[in-house]
Amino acid sequence: MQRLIMKTSKDDRGITIFEILAAISVIIIVFGTVAGFSVFALRSFLRSHKTVQAHNLASGQLEAVRFYRDNSDWHLDGLGEMVGNFYHFDKDEVSLKEGSGAINGFDIEIEILETRRDSFGNITYSGGEIDPDTVKVISRVFWEEEDLEIFIYLTDWQ
Numbered sequence: 001m002q003r004l005i006m007k008t009s010k011d012d013r014g015i016t017i018f019e020i021l022a023a024i025s026v027i028i029i030v031f032g033t034v035a036g037f038s039v040f041a042l043r044s045f046l047r048s049h050k051t052v053q054a055h056n057l058a059s060g061q062l063e064a065v066r067f068y069r070d071n072s073d074w075h076l077d078g079l080g081e082m083v084g085n086f087y088h089f090d091k092d093e094v095s096l097k098e099g100s101g102a103i104n105g106f107d108i109e110i111e112i113l114e115t116r117r118d119s120f121g122n123i124t125y126s127g128g129e130i131d132p133d134t135v136k137v138i139s140r141v142f143w144e145e146e147d148l149e150i151f152i153y154l155t156d157w158q
Contacts, residue, residue, distance in 0.1 A: 047146075054106060054141040054148045061110050061139040062152055064089035068096050074156035079135050082112045107142040115153060123153065 065079070072078035087110045088101030100109035113136040116128035123134070133156040141148045 050143060050146070051148065053104075054143060054146070055150070057103060057106055057108055058139040058141045058148055058150045061089050061108060061141075062137060062150065065096070065110060065112075065137050065139075066154065069154055069156075070158075074133070074158070078156075079112060079137075079154060080132060080156060083114045083135060084112070086111050105143060109140050111138040111140070112136070113138065 069079050074080040082096070085098060086100060087096045087098055088108050089095075089110070090097045090101065096110070100107055102108065115131045115134040115136050116124050116126070117131045117134070118124045118128045123131075134153055136151055136153055138149060138151040
């Protein structure tokens with residue numbers, strides 16, 4: 001039987017302190033990079049989550065204004081008489097209240113503006129004549145240092 005004899009040299013004394021420090025440095029760099037990407041991904045997720053919540057609130061406010069329009073007299077107590085003011089939808093009383101409001105850390109407001117039409121009946125931003133049967137409804141949501149705004153045009157369709 002043949003024996004394998006391992007020779008050890010005096011140069012093979014084990015791991016040096018420099019090798020340990022180099023390995024620790026590589027591990028720290030890898031973990032730091034992964035942690036940086038994780039923090040970035042979490043911030044992006046939270047920001048997009050807040051934006052989706054804000055969009056849902058703004059859309060809900062517009063739906064509430066549609067509901068209000070459908071259940072009120074345009075020229076008596078409806079949207080035709082609310083032009084130029086700010087409102088918010090009060091879900092507890094199921095009504096539009098003057099001024100801005102707040103829901104779950106978001107500030108909300110609805111602005112109702114008059115609408116102008118040109119001689120062809122198209123909505124115009126300047127000039128033209130005021131259309132008493134159409135309003136522009138802007139729903140705004142504010143949070144932290146962000147804001148979101150969506151709008152629709154509503155008419156007295158009844």
